[in-house]
Amino acid sequence: MDYLKHFCLFLVVCQFAIPLQAETKPNVLFISVDDLNDFPSFTKRYPDAKTPHMDRLANRGVVFTRAHCQFPLCGPSRASVMSGLLPSTLGYDNHMKDEDLQKRARAKGTELLHSYFGKNGYKTMAVGKICHHNVPKGSVDLRGERGKFSEGTGRLRKNWHQNGTSTDWAMAPDRDEQLPDYRAANWAISRLEEKHDKPFFLMVGFLRPHVPWYVPKKWFDIYEKEKIALPPYRKDDLNDVPQMAKDISILKQMPRTDWAIQNKQWRNIVHAYLACISFSDHQVGRVLDALDKSPYKDNTIIVLWSDHGYHMGEKNTFQKQSLWERSSHVPLVISGPSIEGKRRCHRIVSLLDLYPTLVELCHLPANRKNEGRSLVPLLKNPHREWPYPSIIGWKKNSFAVQEERYRYILYGDGSEELYDHDRDPNEWSNLAGSVQLRKVKKRMAAFIPKLIPIKEKPKGKKN
Numbered sequence: 001m002d003y004l005k006h007f008c009l010f011l012v013v014c015q016f017a018i019p020l021q022a023e024t025k026p027n028v029l030f031i032s033v034d035d036l037n038d039f040p041s042f043t044k045r046y047p048d049a050k051t052p053h054m055d056r057l058a059n060r061g062v063v064f065t066r067a068h069c070q071f072p073l074c075g076p077s078r079a080s081v082m083s084g085l086l087p088s089t090l091g092y093d094n095h096m097k098d099e100d101l102q103k104r105a106r107a108k109g110t111e112l113l114h115s116y117f118g119k120n121g122y123k124t125m126a127v128g129k130i131c132h133h134n135v136p137k138g139s140v141d142l143r144g145e146r147g148k149f150s151e152g153t154g155r156l157r158k159n160w161h162q163n164g165t166s167t168d169w170a171m172a173p174d175r176d177e178q179l180p181d182y183r184a185a186n187w188a189i190s191r192l193e194e195k196h197d198k199p200f201f202l203m204v205g206f207l208r209p210h211v212p213w214y215v216p217k218k219w220f221d222i223y224e225k226e227k228i229a230l231p232p233y234r235k236d237d238l239n240d241v242p243q244m245a246k247d248i249s250i251l252k253q254m255p256r257t258d259w260a261i262q263n264k265q266w267r268n269i270v271h272a273y274l275a276c277i278s279f280s281d282h283q284v285g286r287v288l289d290a291l292d293k294s295p296y297k298d299n300t301i302i303v304l305w306s307d308h309g310y311h312m313g314e315k316n317t318f319q320k321q322s323l324w325e326r327s328s329h330v331p332l333v334i335s336g337p338s339i340e341g342k343r344r345c346h347r348i349v350s351l352l353d354l355y356p357t358l359v360e361l362c363h364l365p366a367n368r369k370n371e372g373r374s375l376v377p378l379l380k381n382p383h384r385e386w387p388y389p390s391i392i393g394w395k396k397n398s399f400a401v402q403e404e405r406y407r408y409i410l411y412g413d414g415s416e417e418l419y420d421h422d423r424d425p426n427e428w429s430n431l432a433g434s435v436q437l438r439k440v441k442k443r444m445a446a447f448i449p450k451l452i453p454i455k456e457k458p459k460g461k462k463n
Contacts, residue, residue, distance in 0.1 A: 147180020
């Protein structure tokens with residue numbers, strides 16, 4: 001009789017326990033690394049970057065090897081990620097205040113990503129650069145400040161003295177603790193050491209490797225400068241591109257590769273960029289270590305992403321802000337309790353897809369305003385068909401469309417570029433004039449929005 005009573009009690013407990021477990025929502029650790037192109041080791045694009053902590057994360061999840069941003073500039077790209085809308089829909093200005101971004105999203109009938117999670121039972125926290133400036137005030141329970149790019153170093157102006165950019169490279173300051181990214185990692189670590197009474201959405205934004213490329217000497221010392229690889233470059237690379245491509249995608253204030261070669265600075269620039277990547281990788285590792293030591297280790301989704309790519313000598317320039325592949329290709333990793341690790345997905349995906357992906361992974365109601373697609377099907381099967389291109393906008397009503405094989409660029413004046421990435425991954429041969437590829441161009445052009453109301457950067461603003 002006692003056995004029967006205990007068995008019945010067991011069944012009652014199970015009846016209530018199973019639904020409770022099913023409703024438990026995962027936490028989210030959302031890590032952004034500013035101006036990080038596809039150099040990290042796990043991308044397998046560049047041979048010499050030392051990123052052991054990002055690589056460790058990559059082994060725990062799915063690496064999206066062909067992820068692209070929606071605008072090759074910090075503000076509009078981050079606004080697209082956080083709103084789930086294309087910049088052409090949102091109409092975002094790079095220097096808009098983040099509070100105004102929230103208002104713009106709500107005028108479009110949606111909420112920014114963290115606000116959507118907050119309204120669906122999550123504790124939202126942020127530190128560093130998430131939107132262009134920070135995260136809108138009053139929209140998170142806890143927050144840290146972004147810090148300034150040159151904080152702890154001053155403006156050294158060691159190697160590049162042009163106005164209109166913070167571009168420069170040097171070994172400074174003396175210690176990691178002097179840089180805001182170190183404090184951002186400390187702040188995030190403290191949050192992971194706390195007890196939370198509901199699931200959390202923790203956003204951590206690191207500034208490096210945004211210019212100026214300043215980090216302590218020890219990060220330069222982990223590389224043998226004379227042995228690091230230089231990116232592919234052709235002196236005649238721009239001979240077959242339209243004039244408008246040069247006008248809007250080659251920034252006059254940035255170093256030219258020809259100048260860097262002549263002045264023996266190219267290797268120094270790449271060296272500094274790599275040092276900044278390794279510095280940020282270390283900060284990412286500190287946060288991951290804190291997560292692994294916390295009670296949240298086994299119930300946290302981790303996303304690592306960057307807002308856009310960066311030219312490191314390709315196309316005769318060192319910059320973002322172009323419609324070529326180097327400016328839009330970004331590293332992207334997603335890991336979590338239900339995601340099988342050590343896998344790679346070679347389908348074209350967009351940062352626009354992060355919003356609906358996280359909503360689905362966290363079992364929240366779908367946001368019908370999202371213009372991206374949930375990547376959950378690819379997280380389950382990275383090899384499945386995925387016939388969706390990535391749309392990248394830039395100024396003067398110009399766009400790029402990235403498919404698995406081709407990249408098509410249509411400038412506001414009607415001029416074009418077309419590249420076959422299967423045969424020409426460096427985009428050295430513009431095929432836009434090929435009669436045989438007219439149908440390819442027509443198909444890809446159909447994805448381009450009709451209008452992109454992006455305000456031009458005010459004069460005097462630095463990149």
